[in-house]
Amino acid sequence: MQLTDFEKSMLDGAQGDAKARAMDLLLRYGEALGAERLVETRNVAGAFNASTPSVRHMVGDGDEEGFDRVFSGLNLDSDDVVDIPRMTVPTCQLITGIDMENHETQGVDPALAELQGKSERYLGKRGVNMMCTCTPYQVGNVPLQGEHCAWMESSAVIYCNSVLGARTNVEGKESTGAAGLTGRIPYWGLHMPENRNANRLIRLDVEVDDMSEWGVLGYFTGFEVEEDQPAFDGLTHQPDLMKLKHFGAAAASSGGVELYHMPGITPEAPTLEAAFAGAALPAPIIYGAKERKRTWERLQNATDRKLDFVMLGCPHNSIEQMSRVAELLEGRRIHPDTALWVHTPRAIRQVADRSGYTEVIERAGGVVMSDTCPSISRKLPKGVRVIATDSAKQAHYLPAITKVQGWFGSVEQCVESAVAGEWLGVVR
Amino acid sequence: MSTATDKPQVITLRGRRVVGGKARAEALVTTQTISGWGGISEKDGSVIELHHELHGQSFAGKVLVFPGAKGSSGWSAYFHMCRLNGTAPAAMLFTRMTTKIALGAVVTRVPTLTDFDADIFELIDTGDTVEVDADAGLVTITKAPG
Known part of the structure; x- marks a missing residue:
């Protein structure tokens, strides 16, 4: 060198x-x-x-x-x-x-x-x-x-x-x-700029809007392209920080994706053609209803519905996500046999404390965690056998690392299940 | 069945040095990429990823033949710990270069090669004896009988 x-x-x-x-x-x-x-x-x-x-x-x-x-x-x-x-x-x-x-x-x-x-x-x-x-x-x-x-x-x-x-x-x-x-x-x-172009094309045939759907699309993407650099065609909804955070975390867990392009959304791809730097577009990988359902099913690594633990906030929650969890838990109580941990950066926790979100989550029986997550710490509440999470990344890793059964679903499904003490999610 | 007159089949191939050194051990082959953090146990060198074809098998002391690394950036730290725990592979042969595998091989400090002149997955089977001379860029495969 x-x-x-x-x-x-x-x-x-x-x-x-x-x-x-x-x-x-x-x-x-x-x-x-x-x-x-x-x-x-x-x-x-x-x-x-x-x-x-x-x-x-x-x-x-x-x-x-x-x-x-x-x-x-x-x-x-x-x-x-x-x-x-x-x-x-x-x-x-x-x-x-x-x-x-x-x-x-x-x-x-x-x-x-x-x-x-x-x-x-x-x-x-x-x-x-x-x-x-x-x-x-x-x-x-x-x-x-x-x-x-x-x-x-x-x-x-x-x-x-x-x-x-x-x-x-x-x-x-x-x-x-x-x-x-x-x-x-x-x-x-x-x-090196010459290595940053797309080399795979994924075409959406279904709507992707909810955060959980972005996670599932990311999980599909990682399996399909492994380390390659996909560009996307047929996006139906504008994502935001939270959705792309979940999408990317999932794509980097099932595969090794380090860069993707979404024309009109991500900065290096004003158009689909620009994502490929003018090269001919490759044959598209289709993400349709069948692929979506199969990927949802692939994220379910559990059979027992009695739920011991719900993990939210992987990657760490934004303040909007903290607000949403508090809204879902307002005036409610999670099941006495189920633990709920919500993870957010300490700096965002301070805003959540000040906004009253932490208090609402704690009054419902949940815990707001910072600095860590269960996959990194390998720490779960005692005796946990079955978990649920709104994160495709955590659903991928936690059962492998801690030998628990894992369900994956939307944040709403996770919170409702925490209140019920059993997994209520269904793969549509 | 092997007889006294049968010579074991020996194949050689060349690659580019990633980390120097020499080793000779039994091969463990997978065509699936491996996760470090969350994919292996640093305690015994076994693959723990649920749907991986090597799930439950250990690469400790083996010549690990695989496409490369995937998943978390803790890849190098986990293979680093395998070295400290004595559960690292004896050598690594891989086909897809990434920063995870490059840094991981460097800190695992075992002979490692890539960029081969032949298909390692065609030529090497689990159980073959593989000699890796990474300084010379040379791999010598002695096929297992049968």
Whole structure:
């Protein structure tokens, strides 16, 4: 790979050991990709928190050296422990395993919650912004079109590329650590404009409007195109942030979609022809009534209708979604045998608290969670066997990770089922 | 049935080095992409994705032959943990380059190749003995009897 003089000086250790380790990793990673050079980035979103059971033995007493050991090993892939300096460029923490205010309800070991507090102070001192959400774009990190980013979190990456028109590959725990310290990431894949055109076409033969329908379309899309870049034809309704958030999260779960184009909606595709940069359109993949129904059925991984747990807010809810959940629960009570957790970024929770939504949800027997989700934390209420969720992504992952049965449906179906204590959803 | 006069069938093919090194182990082959976070257990190297054709099988110590990575960006972190737990594959051969698989292979630190001059899914079956010399870009397959 070609390095600039400044990048070479980082690699040679002239800017300190941590940046040398970071450059060494970026070099190995870039060569593995076949990249020719690095690109500057000033927007990094990664996973730095050191508070999972698996890193506990590395952290020790939770002093600075313990956290340096975790960052060196897991965020830089370095065998030596190096002092970690302040991040060079704006860097934020994505979702974590522990809600710092609800960890007792989560069933988290109090010692781990204390460790997370220490980890957050360690990272904050190094300039890592504690957004603690899978949706940094909902709480102020909104890159501009064309901006080079280094983001983890597949649902955030697909949003960043497709809806915002910024440029990022799916980065990982190690590459975001290196990017935060150096302000560099391999110039490869979606950083290069010539790689951003559509190469698959999906044609809708059914209406897609409700958020759950966008989730199902996304889930279908991921299975059909895997890592490819689809453009869509025949959209019947204008989506919004919430719907594309769900659509993208699903497409990045059943497949590896990192970029899609919706003509007239997403910024790099004013028209269908523009999405393909003038190339001939490929034969369309049809999403009709049959495909829609089959995908809905594929998302149901449950047989028992007695419901133990309802999970809302994957990816983390917007304020509009918090408002909608509160509206559905106003004056009602969820079934005593069913738990309801609603997940939203802490910054949005503050608005929900102030608007009275949190109180309505809690009075109904629900819990508003931030900083985490059950798939990341692997924490569910005790004894849960059957869950329901309004998220295709969570319906995909949670049964695999926690061995529960999972139902998928709309937010309305989920809330009604939480009140009834049994799954009321039907696949239409 | 194998007899003393039968020589095992040996096939060689070439690929591009992703991560250097050498390894020799039994192959585990799938034509389906693999999720890291949410798709494997870092404790025993087994595939946990519900509808995956390798569900319940472990790649620990095997030459993993697969199209590549899918799903969460926790891919590299989970394969990284497999290395730390001693449950990583012995080597990886894959066909579809992505940042997830590239970074994952780098931090798993096992010999890894891609861009082959032949179809690895045609030539390699689960149970074959596969020698990977990633520095030389060479794969040597000894077919399992039967």
